Amino acid sequence: MVxxxxxxxxxxxxxxxxITPPLTEEIVEGLxxxxxxxxxxxxxxxxxxxxxxxxxxxxxxxxxxFDIGGQIIYYVGPTPPREGMVIGSAGPTTSSRMDEFTPALxxxxxxxxxxxxxxxxxxxxxxxRFKAVYFVxxxxxxxxxxxxxxxxxxxxYPELGTEAIRRLEVEDFPVIVAYDMYGGDLFKEGVEKYRxx
Amino acid sequence: MRELSVDRIREEVKRLCIEGAYILEEDxxxxxxxxxxxxxxxxxxxxxxxxxxxYEIALEGVLPMCQDTGIAVVFVEIGRDVRxxxxxxxxxxxxxxxxxxxxxxxxxxxxxxxxxxxxxxTPAIIHTRITEGDRVKIKxxxxxxxxxxxxxxKMFNPTAGVDAIKEFVVDTVRExxxxxxxxxxVGVGIGGDFEKSAILSKEAILRPIGTPHPDExxxxxxxxxxxxxxxxxxxxxxxxxxxxxxxxHIEVYPCHIASLPVAVNIQCHADRHKEVVI
Ligand code: SF4
Numbered sequence: 446m447v448x449x450x451x452x453x454x455x456x457x458x459x460x461x462x463x464i465t466p467p468l469t470e471e472i473v474e475g476l477x478x479x480x481x482x483x484x485x486x487x488x489x490x491x492x493x494x495x496x497x498x499x500x501x502x503x504x505x506x507x508x509x510x511f512d513i514g515g516q517i518i519y520y521v522g523p524t525p526p527r528e529g530m531v532i533g534s535a536g537p538t539t540s541s542r543m544d545e546f547t548p549a550l551x552x553x554x555x556x557x558x559x560x561x562x563x564x565x566x567x568x569x570x571x572x573x574r575f576k577a578v579y580f581v582x583x584x585x586x587x588x589x590x591x592x593x594x595x596x597x598x599x600x601x602y603p604e605l606g607t608e609a610i611r612r613l614e615v616e617d618f619p620v621i622v623a624y625d626m627y628g629g630d631l632f633k634e635g636v637e638k639y640r641x642x
Numbered sequence: 643m644r645e646l647s648v649d650r651i652r653e654e655v656k657r658l659c660i661e662g663a664y665i666l667e668e669d670x671x672x673x674x675x676x677x678x679x680x681x682x683x684x685x686x687x688x689x690x691x692x693x694x695x696x697y698e699i700a701l702e703g704v705l706p707m708c709q710d711t712g713i714a715v716v717f718v719e720i721g722r723d724v725r726x727x728x729x730x731x732x733x734x735x736x737x738x739x740x741x742x743x744x745x746x747x748x749x750x751x752x753x754x755x756x757x758x759x760x761x762x763x764t765p766a767i768i769h770t771r772i773t774e775g776d777r778v779k780i781k782x783x784x785x786x787x788x789x790x791x792x793x794x795x796k797m798f799n800p801t802a803g804v805d806a807i808k809e810f811v812v813d814t815v816r817e818x819x820x821x822x823x824x825x826x827x828v829g830v831g832i833g834g835d836f837e838k839s840a841i842l843s844k845e846a847i848l849r850p851i852g853t854p855h856p857d858e859x860x861x862x863x864x865x866x867x868x869x870x871x872x873x874x875x876x877x878x879x880x881x882x883x884x885x886x887x888x889x890x891h892i893e894v895y896p897c898h899i900a901s902l903p904v905a906v907n908i909q910c911h912a913d914r915h916k917e918v919v920i
Binding site for chain 1: 682683685688689692693695696697699700704705706707708709710711746747748749750757759786788791812819820821822823870873874875876877879880881882883884910911912
């Protein structure tokens, strides 16, 4: 059996910071690359096609389907839920595919995104400029993450199916700060430490 | 001649798709547990803890381990003494269709240009071979795009040698970084021609972890490549660590004197492969 760092009965995530959106500048200022964070409250699910559409709306100067000020977007396309369940498996998808659209959304007030993998230097710059943060949740942990989602409701583009924009109510949703607003980069710092070539 | 109903094939493919999405094979389970024991980075251990908890939740059969339940890749070996009573491809696709529907799996297959979803996760990618005997062997892999997207193929000069191949494999893993959901399995296909090397690399990831290549020299290369890959320090989810890959598997095939194709296929930790012999 695996020796989990946390023993049974011990409260969950003693070493996790806790945040609730909408995120204020103070909250973002307090987050550093490498921090483990629990998110509780409302976040929004959107991925490739929804990003393309939101980006076009911004370019045309039209309103977005939800108020993104201070909000968190989670890059996820869940599996279909079983009867009586809120959502199916719901882990992160690769963030870099959203890179070309992200700076415009950050400029419009978005404060954080959740996905997996490294991102472009443009996104990193935009995080510094607009004081925002990039979280990673564990890729492929869709079953575990699904259990932390308490409600899910489609708010735009239902025709996109798994790619529709959803409002999610989450509780103790575990993420790790990958990039902070100071230019901190967990991928770079972490890999430096363990690289032997 | 052994008569076999294609209905049986449909049934098995459906079962393998559903079980694939929920039940991580023993070889991967134990490789992940041993990765947790070996990993020295605290963040890597946190990630592995979540990965292990995650597949344990999936084993209950309610939530698939990953939301990307992939495109179905099916390898079929049909004994030449088997007589089927219908279309093999139709039976496989029907099995995929039913498996993805009844297993509550995500339908992730679409037209490459219009991006219109086919709605039922078909067609599957099917590779068929005729073998001796009267058995049918079916292997199904649910291949997610996150790791598949970072796979690469290169046509080397025939004089390039092993070091160049090694460098290409290591570079591919470095480029892939954390977005392919490490710890990964690296499948390497060396030789054949353009498409053969790619198919070999896919067959390589389907080999159970902990089973080295039967040829000792190739097995040695597998160990050597694995060591190099793990020196990259990418670690679980790319946050840094000592376990980037669980295994490197190599398959080889003779090639033209003027060429040396090498394909690298990347498999994430949600390494969903199942097989059955009928
Ligand atoms: S790379 Fe694999 S584990 Fe990660 S999200 Fe894709 S299918 Fe799931």
